[in-house]
Amino acid sequence: MNISGSLTTLSSWSDYYAPEGLSDKSPGHDIAAVQTQTPSLTSQDRERLRVQRSKALVEKALQSSAIRDLYATACATPSIGGRLGPWQVQFASITQGAAYEFRYRKIIINTSCSDDDAIAFFVFGLTNVINSENFIALNEMVKNGHMSCEKYVQEIERIAFEKMFLHSEVMQKAIQEMGWNNTLDCFRDLHSKLRAEVEKYHGEVRKEELLEKMFERYWLRSKNLGTVKGYREQWERMACTNMPMDSCRAKTSARIARAVGRASLFS
Numbered sequence: 001m002n003i004s005g006s007l008t009t010l011s012s013w014s015d016y017y018a019p020e021g022l023s024d025k026s027p028g029h030d031i032a033a034v035q036t037q038t039p040s041l042t043s044q045d046r047e048r049l050r051v052q053r054s055k056a057l058v059e060k061a062l063q064s065s066a067i068r069d070l071y072a073t074a075c076a077t078p079s080i081g082g083r084l085g086p087w088q089v090q091f092a093s094i095t096q097g098a099a100y101e102f103r104y105r106k107i108i109i110n111t112s113c114s115d116d117d118a119i120a121f122f123v124f125g126l127t128n129v130i131n132s133e134n135f136i137a138l139n140e141m142v143k144n145g146h147m148s149c150e151k152y153v154q155e156i157e158r159i160a161f162e163k164m165f166l167h168s169e170v171m172q173k174a175i176q177e178m179g180w181n182n183t184l185d186c187f188r189d190l191h192s193k194l195r196a197e198v199e200k201y202h203g204e205v206r207k208e209e210l211l212e213k214m215f216e217r218y219w220l221r222s223k224n225l226g227t228v229k230g231y232r233e234q235w236e237r238m239a240c241t242n243m244p245m246d247s248c249r250a251k252t253s254a255r256i257a258r259a260v261g262r263a264s265l266f267s
Helices: 031-037 043-061 065-075 115-129 132-143 149-178 188-200 207-222 226-239 245-264
Strands: 015-017 088-092 098-101 106-110
Touching: 043 088, 043 115, 065 115, 065 149, 098 115, 106 115, 115 149, 132 149, 132 226, 149 188, 149 207, 149 226
Parallel strands: 088 106
Antiparallel strands: 015 098, 098 106
């Protein structure tokens, strides 16, 4: 299962796409297959199936104490306006695997996802939710002119990187507890690499230092990906809040020119 930890913003800080790649697998033998293979279903029938599937997904996921704990933390995490409480899961025909609307406390999953992928997306959505304050803080720093574009992109990627490990930890516990398929742990290879690094140094190097080194390698690979381009565009929009677009572009170009000029002093 190929999954990237990156996020792409929707209309506001509170709405994030899920990582791409989770839904590349075939739908499997779940309700998604029924919905896609039975064109005679009415729109009301499809909606009823989506509601049933959403309810079944949450009930199945919350049978795991590890996921229940994560969900409880998400429910206690305020969205815009300080709202608390449950998060709604909705299946819909969307272009990406899943999307997370923090404003409305909603996790939207593509109807074509298999049931296993849907659980993985649900848990990844919860890891997004509990990091919402970090996203807000970064966005506010940009709007107030206190963070460069590349630093902003790097910090967004750092949160994504850390969420991969949290997702893996939760899913490993859930798999052991519930006897689920090991493929639900999308980031098990990454987690295995960290364990190998820890064992390699026999505790002589702190886990935090090893994580930082792993992130540096991850950043070198991810900083030129398409999702990162979206973060740079997002930074530009936020950095130019309440400015005409022409002025915004001029301001951004000037910032880049100054940064290049400073770098040349040390070259």
